[in-house]
Amino acid sequence: MLPRDTARLRFRRMGPSDLDAMARLLGDPDVMQYYPAPKTREEVAAWIAWNDRNYAEHGYGLWIIETHTGDFIGDCGLTWQDVNGIRRLEVGYHVVPEWQRQGLATEAAAACRDFVAAELDVRELIAIIHPENQASEHVAIKIGMQRVEDDRTAGRSRRIVLSMTV
Template structure:
């Protein structure tokens, strides 16, 4: 795999969405997204502004080290901020897996953006990164995210415990 090439790339635009790397200039949008209790209802708690900045910096580190991370999503037609979606290495019961993750602004949920973005990230993982397996790590009560995982071809595989001790459902497939 050509690491330099991969570090420059983001998933191809979809019919309605574009992807780009997060920067510190995105702090207002990311703080609003990660601080929204509706968006973060399946997480231990919403993040504050400093935690949102740390989130951006964590992703910037992933871009440098891995060539991928969570990318900022915008509408192609208007440039409006939609959320984030991407790929991250995650430890699941002692094994590092490539996970697809997605978050969409509460007022934009239900429009298929998460499915569209996650499918593009799945394709990017398979076609550009040459990944052989992809997972989604989802809280058991988060049925909307489970539906997205299933729609992009990641069926339920097993129940597990997250690294912070919470129950999760692993959706996974070979690519």
């Protein structure tokens, strides 16, 4: 199961052959500005394996997003997260710097939102965002989310939660 292609993007499963592209994405200090640190190549390999487990267990995870001609844009998709002791479905997205500020994260996140509404028995979709990450918050708001709470899960830095009913 995959979200439908959009006007500019297509989705596909992430796999080991994506290690180089994903390492460039998740190892980029600008992309990972609001994470504790950019990911190492080994951490990216674990990220890909985690998504493979998500595909096997749930039928979805974070997918590679690319143009219809195959240009790598980043990743976007759905993962289960613990927020304040409650398991909730999150839409997440990362876009390589040269493709940012073109509405592609919004386009991909909206396709994931529509996928949830059409294919899954889930009534809420969230985004978990660092409070200073205005670009990511803007994407969540554009697909219909609103800020609902702070994530105060032990051991995590402060994050805001945006939510919507699907």
